[in-house]
Amino acid sequence: MKDVAFGQYYPADSFVHRLDPRLKLLFLIAFITAIFLATDFYGLAACAGVLLVIVLCSRVPLGKVFRAIRGILFLVLFTAVIQILFNHGDKAYWGGPAVYWEWKIFAVTQEGIVLAIFLVLRLALLVMCSSMLTYTTTPVALTDGIESLLTPLKWLHIPVHVLALVMNMALSLIPVLTGETERIMNAQKARGADFETGNIFRRIKAIVPILIPLLVSSIDRAEELGNAMDSRCYRGDIKRTKYKKLRFGWRDLIAFLLGAALVTGVVLLRVYVGGIL
Amino acid sequence: MRIVAEHLTYTYNERSPFEKRALDDISLTIEEGEFFGIIGHTGSGKSTFVQHLNGLIRLPSSRKHFHPKKPKRGQPAPPAPVLKVGEFDLCDRRTDFRALRRSVGMVFQYPEYQLFAETVKEDVAFGLKNFAEKKDRPRAEEIETAVREALAAVGLNAAEVGEKSPFDLSGGQKRRVAIAGVIVTRPEVLILDEPAAGLDPLGKREIMELLHELHRTWCKTIVIVSHDMDEIAENCTRVAVFKDGTVPYVATPKELFSHAEELYALGLDIPLTAKLTAALARRGIAIDCDFTTEDFLAKVLALKKGGAS
Numbered sequence: 001m002k003d004v005a006f007g008q009y010y011p012a013d014s015f016v017h018r019l020d021p022r023l024k025l026l027f028l029i030a031f032i033t034a035i036f037l038a039t040d041f042y043g044l045a046a047c048a049g050v051l052l053v054i055v056l057c058s059r060v061p062l063g064k065v066f067r068a069i070r071g072i073l074f075l076v077l078f079t080a081v082i083q084i085l086f087n088h089g090d091k092a093y094w095g096g097p098a099v100y101w102e103w104k105i106f107a108v109t110q111e112g113i114v115l116a117i118f119l120v121l122r123l124a125l126l127v128m129c130s131s132m133l134t135y136t137t138t139p140v141a142l143t144d145g146i147e148s149l150l151t152p153l154k155w156l157h158i159p160v161h162v163l164a165l166v167m168n169m170a171l172s173l174i175p176v177l178t179g180e181t182e183r184i185m186n187a188q189k190a191r192g193a194d195f196e197t198g199n200i201f202r203r204i205k206a207i208v209p210i211l212i213p214l215l216v217s218s219i220d221r222a223e224e225l226g227n228a229m230d231s232r233c234y235r236g237d238i239k240r241t242k243y244k245k246l247r248f249g250w251r252d253l254i255a256f257l258l259g260a261a262l263v264t265g266v267v268l269l270r271v272y273v274g275g276i277l
Numbered sequence: 278m279r280i281v282a283e284h285l286t287y288t289y290n291e292r293s294p295f296e297k298r299a300l301d302d303i304s305l306t307i308e309e310g311e312f313f314g315i316i317g318h319t320g321s322g323k324s325t326f327v328q329h330l331n332g333l334i335r336l337p338s339s340r341k342h343f344h345p346k347k348p349k350r351g352q353p354a355p356p357a358p359v360l361k362v363g364e365f366d367l368c369d370r371r372t373d374f375r376a377l378r379r380s381v382g383m384v385f386q387y388p389e390y391q392l393f394a395e396t397v398k399e400d401v402a403f404g405l406k407n408f409a410e411k412k413d414r415p416r417a418e419e420i421e422t423a424v425r426e427a428l429a430a431v432g433l434n435a436a437e438v439g440e441k442s443p444f445d446l447s448g449g450q451k452r453r454v455a456i457a458g459v460i461v462t463r464p465e466v467l468i469l470d471e472p473a474a475g476l477d478p479l480g481k482r483e484i485m486e487l488l489h490e491l492h493r494t495w496c497k498t499i500v501i502v503s504h505d506m507d508e509i510a511e512n513c514t515r516v517a518v519f520k521d522g523t524v525p526y527v528a529t530p531k532e533l534f535s536h537a538e539e540l541y542a543l544g545l546d547i548p549l550t551a552k553l554t555a556a557l558a559r560r561g562i563a564i565d566c567d568f569t570t571e572d573f574l575a576k577v578l579a580l581k582k583g584g585a586s
Contacts, residue, residue: 011294186333187391190383191458192375192407209403212393216444 008174010135015251016058017136021145023252024133030259031129034266035122042273043266044121050262051129060135068131069124076123080116087112139171141244148246161236169225177218184213278363278380278465278498280307280330284356287325287334299325301522302355307515312492313500314509314530317519318544323502326519327468330362330500331381332374339370362466379408382464382496386471388455392443398424398435400443401458408462427461428454430495431487449480453487460495467496471503481505485512510534510548510568518543531567 016024031047038044055065069076089111092098100108134142147164154160185195188209195206287300299322307313317323328334336358360367365377385391394400401424409415415423425435431453438446443454452472460467472488473481485508492499503509509516510530518526518533520543526533533540534551541547547555550573554564564580566572 183385184391186328187383187385187388188403189333190331190378190385191391191404192378192462193403194407209391209393213390217390 008134009138010060010064012059012136014057014059014136016054016132018251019136019255020246020248020252021137021141022148022246023248023255024137025142025145025149027255027259028129028133030263032126034263035125035129037263037266037270038122039270040273041118041121043269044118044125046262046265046269047125047129048121050258051125051132053258054129054132058132058136060132064135065128065131068127072123072127076120079123080120083116083119084108084112087115089115139174140168143168143171144242144244144246159237161240165236173221177214180217181210181214184210278365279309279361280305280363280466280498280500281359281361282306282326282329283359285326285329285336285358285360286355287322287329289325299522300329303522303524305517305524305527307498307500310497311499311514312489312512313498314513314516315500315502315519316504316506316509316516316545321519322522323519324470327383327470327500327502329360329367330466330468331378331383332367332372333383336360336368338368339372375408379462380464381466381468382459382462384456384459384467384469384472386474388459389448389451392451392455392458395442396440397428397433397443397446397454398439400454401427401461404458405461423461424457427457430460430491431457432483433457449476449483452476452484456487460491464496466498466500467491468500469502472501473503473505473508481508488512506534506546506548507550510550511570518545529567534568 031050035044035047038047055062085106085108087109088099088102088107089109090098091111093110093114096110098110100110102108137145143164146167147160150158150160150163185193189195193206193209195203198206283304285300285303285305286298289295289297289299299320301322303322303326305326315323315327325334329336332339338358358368362377362381365372365380367377392400394403398421402420405415405420405423424439428435428439433450433453438450438454443451446454456469456472469488473484476484488499488501489512501508501513513530515527515529516533517524518540525543526536526539530548534547537547537551537555548568550566550568550570553573554566554568557564562580564573564576566576
């Protein structure tokens with residue numbers, strides 16, 4: 001349970017932590033766009049460079065950022081294997097035959113290998129930059145930012161505040177739920193439950209004694225929370241004030257410029273240098 | 278089973294910003310047959326300590342890939358921790374932790390939240406089936422008998438509640454079923470974390486009476502973690518006080534609660550009987566009681582009868 005690194009706040013006092021969450025969200029979108037626009041290794045290197053600067057500025061340990069990849073390790077490996085096995089391209093990047101091995105629909109080619117590496121790097125960068133957002137932004141700040149960015153939808157009578165509230169609660173309950181899962185797991189372990197050994201069916205069956213108590217207490221808690229909000233006459237649709245107002249400062253301007261420069265740079269790279277793929 | 282802990286140290290989330298030293302060089306011995314109490318504030322390390330006792334938290338030396346830390350130059354090596362529960366050596370990797378968990382039962386705080394099965398019987402049988410050896414699985418009748426006895430031991434009638442869903446029971450009944458689910462394997466040591474939390478006064482008294490009954494019949498040693506000083510004074514043979522991962526006092530309730538000042542300094546309370554005794558002492562009436570309500574009342578009434586002022 002503790003190994004789930006993706007999407008957890010890492011407390012530190014840094015430049016990146018203090019950035020406006022709205023800007024961080026926009027920056028993330030720009031960053032992801034840049035990653036997808038990059039069609040060669042130069043573009044990815046530029047993105048990786050910027051990410052490295054961000055990580056160093058944020059004082060989040062590099063190891064923790066890399067660990068975020070573990071969450072999608074299966075997807076990464078799957079993509080790589082598919083690329084390597086099914087790509088029939090005949091482009092040669094280095095000496096030797098362009099096609100190493102071919103059999104019916106399967107083939108191992110130089111292009112396949114290069115593309116696999118490229119895709120793995122792209123996926124890894126995607127996950128790492130998204131996890132940087134959650135490492136450096138508290139859930140509350142994040143939902144505040146999302147709510148603020150979604151303001152235009154309010155004009156279309158979409159209940160943005162409700163969405164933000166639901167998201168906020170879901171995020172803030174994650175630590176509560178992990179704590180509770182751990183407690184129930186310990187309680188069942190004390191009764192001899194075994195979650196680590198056995199085949200997949202045994203393991204799935206072993207989860208039932210955790211899942212049911214967790215579900216029961218979650219429903220109970222949701223009901224209590226609803227009652228508590230009702231009894232305080234909570235209404236989200238009236239104009240609400242904020243305890244902490246979001247402010248756009250000089251740090252945010254720097255980050256904004258950096259993001260804009262990255263996207264422009266990648267686009268220029270694409271137009272003038274052209275992909276090596 | 279005698280529980281011996283020496284130089285026990287534990288740190289949560291080592292080498293991370295969440296690092297927290299929960300136990301700091303603790304030494305504590307609990308004799309067989311005791312009704313032992315552990316008191317202390319939230320975060321004082323008492324829960325961490327009791328989770329060591331049935332191997333839910335493993336000592337570093339009992340983990341698979343253990344490399345003893347080299348002591349820093351110029352500093353003596355810290356003494357090696359010792360943790361023994363009966364004949365189980367919890368520092369040793371080869372110890373059978375399943376057998377340990379079978380003989381050290383653990384009832385967590387609000388144990389009713391761990392109920393999950395469709396019927397009360399099934400839930401109580403869960404531990405029994407888990408601990409059964411693969412070679413000789415207990416027969417259905419054996420399980421049936423053990424479950425019925427465990428339910429009877431916590432004051433429930435298997436014929437009455439056995440086939441019900443545990444979620445249909447009252448709060449107090451759920452807690453009894455949860456306790457039955459732990460004692461069904463007949464552990465020699467029973468550890469309970471705040472067994473009476475969230476119950477009304479009558480429910481509290483019933484649970485404590487139940488524990489005494491279990492102490493007489495099922496489990497030789499009982500360890501309870503509690504915030505309630507009256508509960509401790511009323512029931513325990515000895516008490517350990519936890520404070521920021523250390524154990525400053527281990528004493529009988531009588532010794533401990535005579536030193537009210539020290540407890541107040543630790544931010545802990547004393548039982549009502551101790552407060553009354555102190556108030557009487559300030560008016561020049563000395564009572565020598567062990568701070569159980571029964572003894573206190575007997576001494577005060579004797580005093581009244583004796584005609585002293």
